[in-house]
Amino acid sequence: MTTPARDRIRTASRLVVKVGSSSLTTPQGMIDVDRVDALVDVLAARRKAGTQIVLVSSGAIAAGLGPLGLSARPRDLATQQAAASVGQGVLVARYTSSFARYGLRVGQVLLTADDMMRRAHHVNAQRTLHRLLELDIVPIVNENDTVATDEIRFGDNDRLAALVAHLTRADALVLLSDVDALYDGDPRRPGARRLTDVRGPEDLAEVELGKGGAVGTGGMVTKVQAARIATGAGVPVVLTAAAHAAQALAGADVGTYFHPAGRHPGTRLLWLAHATTGRGRLLLDPGAVEAVVGRRKSLLPAGVVGVEGDFAAGDPVDLCGPLGEVVARGLVNFDAAEIPDLLGRSTRELASALGPEYERELIHRDDIVILDTTN
Numbered sequence: 001m002t003t004p005a006r007d008r009i010r011t012a013s014r015l016v017v018k019v020g021s022s023s024l025t026t027p028q029g030m031i032d033v034d035r036v037d038a039l040v041d042v043l044a045a046r047r048k049a050g051t052q053i054v055l056v057s058s059g060a061i062a063a064g065l066g067p068l069g070l071s072a073r074p075r076d077l078a079t080q081q082a083a084a085s086v087g088q089g090v091l092v093a094r095y096t097s098s099f100a101r102y103g104l105r106v107g108q109v110l111l112t113a114d115d116m117m118r119r120a121h122h123v124n125a126q127r128t129l130h131r132l133l134e135l136d137i138v139p140i141v142n143e144n145d146t147v148a149t150d151e152i153r154f155g156d157n158d159r160l161a162a163l164v165a166h167l168t169r170a171d172a173l174v175l176l177s178d179v180d181a182l183y184d185g186d187p188r189r190p191g192a193r194r195l196t197d198v199r200g201p202e203d204l205a206e207v208e209l210g211k212g213g214a215v216g217t218g219g220m221v222t223k224v225q226a227a228r229i230a231t232g233a234g235v236p237v238v239l240t241a242a243a244h245a246a247q248a249l250a251g252a253d254v255g256t257y258f259h260p261a262g263r264h265p266g267t268r269l270l271w272l273a274h275a276t277t278g279r280g281r282l283l284l285d286p287g288a289v290e291a292v293v294g295r296r297k298s299l300l301p302a303g304v305v306g307v308e309g310d311f312a313a314g315d316p317v318d319l320c321g322p323l324g325e326v327v328a329r330g331l332v333n334f335d336a337a338e339i340p341d342l343l344g345r346s347t348r349e350l351a352s353a354l355g356p357e358y359e360r361e362l363i364h365r366d367d368i369v370i371l372d373t374t375n
């Protein structure tokens with residue numbers, strides 16, 4: 001049975017489907033061929049019915065364990081990256097032959113959080129994904145694990161999938177895991193209750209979000225964060241087990257449905273808010289907070305009283321109020337080392353003292369996203 005809300009999934013013309021490591025690999029660190037094929041059966045059928053599909057697939061690290069003779073997911077980043085390097089090739093080879101059973105081609109797209117934040121790269125990724133879809137290819141997206149560093153890593157693919165859903169203007173996001181729904185607590189606990197619908201944060205107030213399994217990373221925390229990002233951008237989300245993919249895509253009452261809430265904010269700013277962490281901090285006086293947050297103005301040097309961190313022009317930095325609270329994030333126009341000389345001075349004064357290239361804002365208002373600090 002479908003519900004009117006879930007009809008948005010049944011009728012979607014573009015879907016982003018994310019599948020977690022635990023649904024693709026065996027405990028021995030090998031690709032589970034049968035489960036990959038079963039997922040591809042469902043996606044190919046939907047593709048053949050005319051829906052464009054973007055697959056965000058985890059599993060590179062998990063699939064690299066067996067070939068590298070590792071018995072468990074490594075803790076250190078370098079070995080994780082080595083495992084991802086081996087496993088990603090194996091994974092995509094498997095998808096290539098699995099989709100080929102249906103005459104469908106796949107294209108590998110590896111993204112980093114850092115790349116995606118920079119406008120030129122971000123626009124480029126968007127263009128590539130759209131072109132792949134126009135060419136009737138199924139893009140298979142993963143984080144570019146081999147180059148991501150700890151600070152800029154998503155780590156899990158849940159939030160990456162939400163941002164890809166937004167970037168590609170998908171009609172819905174489907175998160176497939178090894179658990180059939182979001183429960184109000186650990187699903188192995190007797191009496192744990194399935195949430196069928198989440199309409200807003202109030203529905204999650206009593207829910208205990210636990211850790212993931214041995215190979216997954218984010219657990220339910222990152223899935224709920226992903227759902228928040230997507231629904232806040234107007235994209236509905238269904239979370240269920242990979243084994244229920246067919247029913248979920250058909251709009252059946254499986255898993256947990258997160259109802260869309262917001263409107264589409266500017267794509268790049270969504271990345272800035274959710275895909276990045278500040279490389280440094282600018283401390284604003286109360287007038288600057290009011291101008292930036294209240295009146296959505298650019299940040300000028302005159303309203304900044306301090307600078308922390310070592311960042312370069314173009315990096316994301318956190319904008320902090322007088323109590324140190326982060327109120328916004330923006331892409332800064334100057335290197336950290338240049339800023340102390342600019343603080344508290346008007347742009348006109350700076351232009352006459354230092355030259356016309358200094359007559360510009362510290363951060364342009366189009367490059368600022370206000371952060372919701374209420375939750």
Ligand SMILES: Nc1ncnc2c1ncn2[C@@H]1O[C@H](COP(=O)(O)OP(=O)(O)O)[C@@H](O)[C@H]1O
Pocket residue numbers: 019020021022023058176177178179181182183184185186187207208209210211212213214215216217218219220
């Ligand atoms: N409240 C909850 N509801 C459902 N599952 C939960 C909850 N808390 C923790 N989990 C666990 O989260 C796991 C899924 O997360 P994870 O292992 O990161 O999956 P994936 O690899 O699919 O991303 C499930 O196996 C489940 O045991």
Ligand SMILES: N[C@@H](CCC(=O)OP(=O)(O)O)C(=O)O
Pocket residue numbers: 019020021022057058059060061062084142143145155156157158212215216217218219
């Ligand atoms: N990019 C990583 C994702 C890591 C991961 O475990 O993610 P997930 O299974 O979605 O929690 C990989 O491919 O191994």
